[in-house]
Amino acid sequence: MPYIPCCVQCHTRENPCHCKVVGPTLGFVGFALFALVEWPVGALVWCFRHHKGRRIMRHPANVVYPRIAAAVPI
Template sequence: MAGGIGVPLCVQCGTTSNPCRCKVVGPTLGFLAFAVAAIFEWPVGALVYCFKHAKGRRIMAHPVTVVYPKVTNAIPI
């Protein structure tokens, strides 16, 4: 019985940033960066949300609105 942890693989098709019109490396690294940022920022955001709702929401949304798009768009393949 073979078992193990698989590597997440994200594919984005229909882009104009490369001749193949598909991206694999950028979205995959973007997802991994999103996951790492979320592990740290979501608990902090939840704690801040108890006192300042708007600030807590911005902190919890940061991995989705800033980290993932910046990493994904920085790598054209």
């Protein structure tokens, strides 16, 4: 049986049960997919332009995960 990631965020005010499972889990999956592409690209860019490479490698954690996790209220 394959491992299925499940993320839980408690004490939220976005729904009646004050707990989110679907949004954070989809956010993690999106983060992982984007990180597979952007981290090697960021590492390559970092060799020439340090600031730009760091910004590329931060993108999945700073932009992708929060937007996907916040888009799904449950």
